[in-house]
Amino acid sequence: MDRRQRLFVGRVAARYPAFDKALGRPVTLDQRINLCRTDQQQASPLPYESRDILALSAFVAHQSRGIAITAGDDPQLKRFVEQGRNLFRQREGQLNLSCANCHDDNFDKHLAGSPITQAQPTGYPLYRLEWQSLASLERRLRSRMTGVRAQAYEYGAPELVALELYLMSRARGMPMETPAVRP
Numbered sequence: 395m396d397r398r399q400r401l402f403v404g405r406v407a408a409r410y411p412a413f414d415k416a417l418g419r420p421v422t423l424d425q426r427i428n429l430c431r432t433d434q435q436q437a438s439p440l441p442y443e444s445r446d447i448l449a450l451s452a453f454v455a456h457q458s459r460g461i462a463i464t465a466g467d468d469p470q471l472k473r474f475v476e477q478g479r480n481l482f483r484q485r486e487g488q489l490n491l492s493c494a495n496c497h498d499d500n501f502d503k504h505l506a507g508s509p510i511t512q513a514q515p516t517g518y519p520l521y522r523l524e525w526q527s528l529a530s531l532e533r534r535l536r537s538r539m540t541g542v543r544a545q546a547y548e549y550g551a552p553e554l555v556a557l558e559l560y561l562m563s564r565a566r567g568m569p570m571e572t573p574a575v576r577p
């Protein structure tokens with residue numbers, strides 16, 4: 395890539411999910427890549443969590459490494475950020491826990507030996523040792539939902555995108571660190 399192209403993709407990942415005018419809703423970086431493939435390249439969309447989509451989004455997001463997150467700044471995203479915040483606080487599943495119960499109230503504690511952390515989305519897609527592969531934030535969120543024995547939303551579902559948007563807007567100002575590594 396030459397310098398101009400690098401500048402163009404440089405900040406992209408730090409502002410996703412972003413509002414798509416034509417669709418009237420936020421799209422994730424993976425969805426944007428697939429929209430470009432279908433609309434601009436007459437290519438077929440890549441399946442969620444496939445090696446190719448993960449590699450492409452890791453490559454694009456890596457160009458944003460060190461750049462401060464600005465996702466959610468767009469006023470058109472306001473109600474979607476709000477939706478994500480509500481989902482984050484809503485108790486779910488047989489364990490009747492919300493994401494916030496662990497990640498806002500207990501982020502300095504441990505659960506079964508693992509530090510709970512603040513659930514920052516800054517390193518995605520990242521390499522997860524437990525899965526021995528690159529993984530998207532959506533895969534991580536879906537595994538958290540089955541963790542509280544709730545039904546996980548489908549990949550690309552509006553609820554999952556809203557949660558992702560909320561986590562990114564909550565991380566505003568933090569630098570992107572893709573691709574990160576987690577246990």
Ligand code: HEC
Nearest residue numbers: 491492493496505508509510511513514535538539542576
């Ligand atoms: C019972 C407590 C608990 C609940 C409820 C919970 N999590 Fe987590 N979460 C954890 C723990 C512990 C980890 C780290 C260890 C692991 O991944 O298993 C984690 C990891 C994460 C990560 C990875 C952060 C990173 O640094 O890569 C994200 C993102 C996340 N959770 C989001 C969520 C969301 C969104 C929800 C609600 C749908 C949720 N979590 C519900 C305990 C919880």
